[in-house]
Amino acid sequence: MTEEKRTPLYQWHDANGGKMVEYAGWQMPVQYEGLMSEHHAVRQKAGMFDVSHMGEVRVKGKEALSFIQHLLTNDFSSMKDGEILYTFMCYPEGGVVDDLLVYRFAQDEYLLVINAGNVQKDLDWINEKAQKFEVDVIDESDRTAELAIQGPLAEEITQRVTDQNLSEIKFFNFKDHVTIAGVKCLISRTGYTGEDGFEIYTKWDELETVWKALMKAGEDEGIQPAGLGCRDTLRFEAGLPLYGHEISKDISPVEAGYGFFVKLKKDDFIGLEALKKQKEAGIPRKLVGFEMLGKGIPRSEYDVLLEGEKIGFVTTGYVSPTLNKNVGLALVDRKTIEGQEQITIQIRKKQVEAKLIPTPFYRKNTKSKG
Structure with missing residues (x-):
């Protein structure tokens, strides 16, 4: 070792x-x-x-x-x-x-x-x-x-x-x-x-x-x-x-x-x-941002579902300290997600609804002095 x-x-x-x-x-x-x-x-x-x-x-x-x-x-x-x-x-x-x-x-x-x-x-x-x-x-x-x-x-x-x-x-x-x-x-x-x-x-x-x-x-x-x-x-x-x-x-x-x-x-x-x-x-898959509508923190590798079918997985999820909301990123099937507004996250034994939101969750103008 x-x-x-x-x-x-x-x-x-x-x-x-x-x-x-x-x-x-x-x-x-x-x-x-x-x-x-x-x-x-x-x-x-x-x-x-x-x-x-x-x-x-x-x-x-x-x-x-x-x-x-x-x-x-x-x-x-x-x-x-x-x-x-x-x-x-x-x-x-x-x-x-x-x-x-x-x-x-x-x-x-x-x-x-x-x-x-x-x-x-x-x-x-x-x-x-x-x-x-x-x-x-x-x-x-x-x-x-x-x-x-x-x-x-x-x-x-x-x-x-x-x-x-x-x-x-x-x-x-x-x-x-x-x-x-x-x-x-x-x-x-x-x-x-x-x-x-x-x-x-x-x-x-x-x-x-x-x-x-x-x-x-x-x-x-x-x-x-x-x-x-x-x-x-x-x-x-x-x-x-x-x-x-x-x-x-x-x-x-x-x-x-x-x-x-x-x-x-x-x-x-x-x-x-x-x-x-x-x-x-x-491109077969797409990275999307989402906000939890129900209780639960989305963790890495949790399944993402649409109408009961798995369409991807969470890559990162947290309680965002800046937004004070439970948000996450997920890699999902691109064609399936088109036109959708909500997804479901499998958090242990329960399924929790989430809505798709734009990314990045936070943007600040970084200095670009010349």
């Missing part, structure tokens, strides 16, 4: 009330004060997440652009240095290996930020596909630490500990070699919450310095450390997918409603033909 890994902030979490759980082989805080309190802090003020468990893979070499064009679904041909794109890495059959962010340093150098639970699987896949290209694939996960500061006050708080003018960093852009609390960092205007904010990357042993400085800088505004629990409710409200739920080896990005990040007009990428066929034949 492999030993669970600890981030550089493990001792801080333990000393400051973090309730630790195992997640993707890591000891991570699921909450501190409580999920609801942390969720509202991010929506209204600022919250901070330890995301050092994420994977970072650098791709360098003269064929780096050709390689990521082949490997990933988005189109990186017109990407500029300092920009970030969200994308999928797919199997030939169209299912998802992972969803990730791509940071461009130069035409021959990119950083891929991958999900914690998929690091080894992704690395094996990337290394296998890289053999036909003149590129180096460097796993930097074990020496790169990361935090995310998210919320409407994130810029104001972070600005207090850096000389970099943060208003110059546009949404989905980054700056490298930025000094934050005396530490050289990479900072990007990205996040997984639906709020404005930043993700900050440092060397492993320097993250605690930055974390403590930001906590101190935001204490008057009520900044809170936030755990995995509210990270999930925040991303869910904002309509952001979680691997293994809204997307997976068996759920394609176009089925899940993220076709914008799949560029079918590209010459080639792994999964292109399968995804094209899916689109041309009519």
Whole structure:
């Protein structure tokens, strides 16, 4: 049995009330004060997440652009240095290996930020596909630490500990070699919450310095450390997918409603033909949002019924802290759901009615300064 890994902030979490759980082989805080309190802090003020468990893979070499064009679904041909794109890495059959962010340093150098639970699987896949290209694939996960500061006050708080003018960093852009609390960092205007904010990357042993400085800088505004629990409710409200739920080896990005990040007009990428066929034949399944009309919280993998027949399953469901309603996402048969307004969720032994509602459940205008 492999030993669970600890981030550089493990001792801080333990000393400051973090309730630790195992997640993707890591000891991570699921909450501190409580999920609801942390969720509202991010929506209204600022919250901070330890995301050092994420994977970072650098791709360098003269064929780096050709390689990521082949490997990933988005189109990186017109990407500029300092920009970030969200994308999928797919199997030939169209299912998802992972969803990730791509940071461009130069035409021959990119950083891929991958999900914690998929690091080894992704690395094996990337290394296998890289053999036909003149590129180096460097796993930097074990020496790169990361935090995310998210919320409407994130810029104001972070600005207090850096000389970099943060208003110059546009949404989905980054700056490298930025000094934050005396530490050289990479900072990007990205996040997984639906709020404005930043993700900050440092060397492993320097993250605690930055974390403590930001906590101190935001204490008057009520900044809170936030755990995995509210990270999930925040991303869910904002309509952001979680691997293994809204997307997976068996759920394609176009089925899940993220076709914008799949560029079918590209010459080639792994999964292109399968995804094209899916689109041309009519996407078989569709991700929909719903609100419970009766009592009960819709949990992942609960059956979705229409007139007593199963038409799909719940991918994620919660009591939404922002809406204070029981809502969920479900992957259902596209043709069957057309024109319908209500569905039924099988919650244990009872069937509970729900109405279809638009997604995302929460939308905020994220800053896009230039």
